[in-house]
Amino acid sequence: MDPLTQDTKIAVQNVTKIFQSKQGKKQGHEVVALKDLSLEVKDGEFLVIVGASGCGKTTLLNLVAGFDKSSDGQILLDGNPVTGITPECGMIFQQYALFPWKTVQENVEFGMKMKRMPRKDRKARADRFIDIVGLKGFERSYPHHLSGGMKQRVSIARSLANDPKVMLLDEPFAALDAMTRQVLQEQLVRIYEKHRKTIIFITHSIDEALLLSSRIMVMTARPGRIAQEIINDLPYPRNAEVQLSSRYMELKRMIWDSVQAEVMKSMEVEAD
Numbered sequence: 380m381d382p383l384t385q386d387t388k389i390a391v392q393n394v395t396k397i398f399q400s401k402q403g404k405k406q407g408h409e410v411v412a413l414k415d416l417s418l419e420v421k422d423g424e425f426l427v428i429v430g431a432s433g434c435g436k437t438t439l440l441n442l443v444a445g446f447d448k449s450s451d452g453q454i455l456l457d458g459n460p461v462t463g464i465t466p467e468c469g470m471i472f473q474q475y476a477l478f479p480w481k482t483v484q485e486n487v488e489f490g491m492k493m494k495r496m497p498r499k500d501r502k503a504r505a506d507r508f509i510d511i512v513g514l515k516g517f518e519r520s521y522p523h524h525l526s527g528g529m530k531q532r533v534s535i536a537r538s539l540a541n542d543p544k545v546m547l548l549d550e551p552f553a554a555l556d557a558m559t560r561q562v563l564q565e566q567l568v569r570i571y572e573k574h575r576k577t578i579i580f581i582t583h584s585i586d587e588a589l590l591l592s593s594r595i596m597v598m599t600a601r602p603g604r605i606a607q608e609i610i611n612d613l614p615y616p617r618n619a620e621v622q623l624s625s626r627y628m629e630l631k632r633m634i635w636d637s638v639q640a641e642v643m644k645s646m647e648v649e650a651d
């Protein structure tokens with residue numbers, strides 16, 4: 380592997396993750412989710428990971444966030460090994476993971492309150508990010524009064540308010556309707572352009588990957604490794620014109636071929 384450069388934010392080095400399946404610890408009941416996987420994410424990069432279902436995308440994100448430990452290899456964040464939950468990483472899930480008994484304002488303020496930020500400061504910061512995600516006027520609403528898209532915007536505001544170095548998003552828009560999804564994708568690109576967080580984003584949608592990323596990584600069928608890496612050189616804003624360009628089609632075809640090959644392999648793995 381190349382030596383780490385100064386702007387390397389995350390380095391995943393020869394990571395293997397083996398789960399004991401539900402059948403117990405008998406031989407042959409291990410699931411090798413990731414095998415000898417290495418990758419680097421540069422500071423300010425928007426990396427999108429695509430790959431067949433079950434290839435280990437969520438497992439990888441959980442390891443970067445420190446929710447789980449690798450069986451072998453290591454992950455470095457700013458050059459330091461990740462050994463437990465990393466407060467520098469903000470995680471956003473498909474299911475919004477909001478506190479149902481807290482208002483929008485309280486949800487967004489939660490992390491800052493945990494860090495004992497003075498009330499006035501955290502309110503000002505929450506107000507700012509609630510505004511950025513377009514939820515001004517909903518500060519006192521509870522999650523059950525909000526649509527899926529609005530709840531996801533609360534999650535994004537909460538994450539941004541904590542000022543994470545890295546944002547990890549696991550299929551955050553998968554449960555949303557197409558229109559809402561598009562609005563949130565555009566919003567996320569704007570936030571990315573303004574705040575330049577380092578982002579790792581998982582999706583099953585090649586279009587979403589092309590709209591958002593600066594780099595796309597296709598993972599192999601389980602055990603997950605890198606099958607292909609694509610620098611997304613499409614210009615911003617990735618509007619209708621860009622989406623109809625020949626370069627867009629070319630990249631889409633390239634990724635589709637790669638994903639499809641891995642999906643076929645993963646079906647063989649499942650059949651074994």
Ligand SMILES: Nc1ncnc2c1ncn2[C@@H]1O[C@H](COP(=O)(O)OP(=O)(O)OP(=O)(O)O)[C@@H](O)[C@H]1O
Binds near residue numbers: 398401438
């Ligand atoms: N806690 C666990 N115990 C046992 N096996 C697990 C566990 N977590 C994940 N696995 C297995 O590891 C493999 C990778 O799972 P993972 O959820 O990372 O895949 P994924 O690429 O995110 O899938 P999807 O796209 O369907 O969300 C799968 O075969 C899964 O069944």
